[in-house]
Amino acid sequence: MEINKIITKLLSDVKEHNPLVYHITNYVTVNDCANIVLALGGSPVMADDQNEVEEMVSIASALVLNMGTLNQRTIESMILAGKKANELGIPVIFDPVGVGATNLRTETANRILNEVKLSVVTGNMSEIKILAGLNTTVKGVDSTDGTVGGEKIAAELAAKLNSVIAITGATDIISNGKKTYKLNNGHEILSKVTGTGCMTTSLIGTYAGVTKDYLLAATAGIMSMGLTGEKAYQQLASSDGIGTFKVRIFDNIYNLSEKDIIQGGKLNEC
């Protein structure tokens, strides 16, 4: 498929240019986010003090904002870094982890949506529904919704925010408001390892560091995680579990090949 071919080009661009992907993210999955960026070929950096975030973002190729363990201090850092990225034309990828679970999260996500121009917003169906102002039930940081009907929600929110919206789930949906993709890679065991969502966001950030086509970057990031999840699962022996599976995620992103993408990418335009 033509898009898979273009994604392979992005992958080789990442390996050639080693984009610096600056994260303001949570302390739960931060190590995994750093390693997944390195595995793909990028260079991660994490920093969150208000006195350095603007300087740090100015040397970055992409900014990832993940509100997994937000606090008063880091919320301001995210806003500052986001605005500076906007000024400099650096793409901002936003993962509104747990939005809807608390008012603080919902208010923070809305504030970021209002004050920062976002290149990509990525979340599970519950999170995206909350951002779209729709009803849903939130249970901590996990989704309670399937992605049925997500095409319309994604496309409308994308048009409204002028951002790419990516909904991750059994079927992933990625839309820029005009064009919408459905992606059928991945394996359900990915939801049994913490941080696979955050890591996907970091992969999107890494791809966004080498292209201005953020629909493509989002698709490439989600497809990369999906493909590695499939392969990692296939490699498991019967006595293995999520420990080994997690190790294999990094192995397979590190070894992700053009052939994997061309042959394995299951992408359709809606």
Place this chain on the structure above:
Amino acid sequence: MEINKIITKLLSDVKEHNPLVYHITNYVTVNDCANIVLALGGSPVMADDQNEVEEMVSIASALVLNMGTLNQRTIESMILAGKKANELGIPVIFDPVGVGATNLRTETANRILNEVKLSVVTGNMSEIKILAGLNTTVKGVDSTDGTVGGEKIAAELAAKLNSVIAITGATDIISNGKKTYKLNNGHEILSKVTGTGCMTTSLIGTYAGVTKDYLLAATAGIMSMGLTGEKAYQQLASSDGIGTFKVRIFDNIYNLSEKDIIQGGKLNEC
């Protein structure tokens, strides 16, 4: 043994109900805590800003307070979340990591003991001795004491606090003040991986999310970690070490079976 049988029922309840286990915990082992909850079948969430902890705990099935890297900000969050959990009847599991090592830790632990009704308090022998007002030597976050004589200490502190007290060590001791168990599972290599204590506390929290019998929940959590430690150790090749061992902890919690518990659980009532 009858109790092992009951613990298998708890395990299947966790897998069926996926309890949301909310942690205010340290940044050293937080990722491992999240993954061990997922491996067992629960759903972890971490958040520590004072503006959201009460809301977050209100959707949780259990609250884990772990003071491994406490600070002024998170101490207040722990108190707020703990009080709210008490109001709502949500079990609170407390791991006073490093209590006795500094005055801040001892004062914080005592404040939590005074202000929050705790369902389970778990620690190594040195930590529990400090909480009980006994003499001991503290070396960072590791115990300098064996658990000999722990039955009496655990039972008395349990009666005083009206909590389950769990002392982890070569032999684990779990008491609710009336009934006291000794558990002989585990392997000493568990102490060579950081966070096995914290993860045990998270497992206790997960089981406490599906039962009101907190003596049982504490026993189930500690036994689960002990059994997985034994199995993980047996699976090591001669060139393996704590890297592979740690991966195997997650694999074996993920694959923990009724048979493992029934055949392997080494529990005795004192």
Place this chain on the structure above:
Amino acid sequence: MEINKIITKLLSDVKEHNPLVYHITNYVTVNDCANIVLALGGSPVMADDQNEVEEMVSIASALVLNMGTLNQRTIESMILAGKKANELGIPVIFDPVGVGATNLRTETANRILNEVKLSVVTGNMSEIKILAGLNTTVKGVDSTDGTVGGEKIAAELAAKLNSVIAITGATDIISNGKKTYKLNNGHEILSKVTGTGCMTTSLIGTYAGVTKDYLLAATAGIMSMGLTGEKAYQQLASSDGIGTFKVRIFDNIYNLSEKDIIQGGKLNEC
């Protein structure tokens, strides 16, 4: 070689005395730092609240200051802990992660250099150049320089600061101002795992907990990581990547033997 022999003695001293290595460090690689200290035979502890850092350092054998994700709160904690360590004669190992990337990092590093007597300062070539007041380009937390010419820079900075200076890279350079070593262990894949630099610093801290010869401690720490990187790489199958490689780092530090050091250590005095 004679020095390799002396390093094996340090290794057995670590295993015998289990030095408590107290870290004020970043939240990205902190778990790996704790586990690498345990793997070598030390005992890690992490704490960063200003109300406890002085007490915590007073029970430690070494203090590691790593500014990977510094903030206003932890900067003050580092200064307080460093001064207290100086008072008590406890070695301080400083890793100025990302110095030069932002003014906050450069100012903080200089403040620590001015206010704390450091036993060992360790960084990549870009970081050490910044500390030495030389021109360089900084890209996040990674070096853009090779270590050519590093002997002179290390020796001069060591003499100026009265500290051991360690520059890590393809060839590592370690100098106390009078004596300078070049070390040729390691493998380039080490740079593809986040935290191998931080972990090396933690290993140095662990060795510094059992000797007053900090040139030796720094050399031992860097050589240990280099040897484990070589061995871990050799153990990789073709489908493995940085996930498995990272697991193998911990395995091989855990199994590091006298023979590995005697036969594998590639150390030369300049």
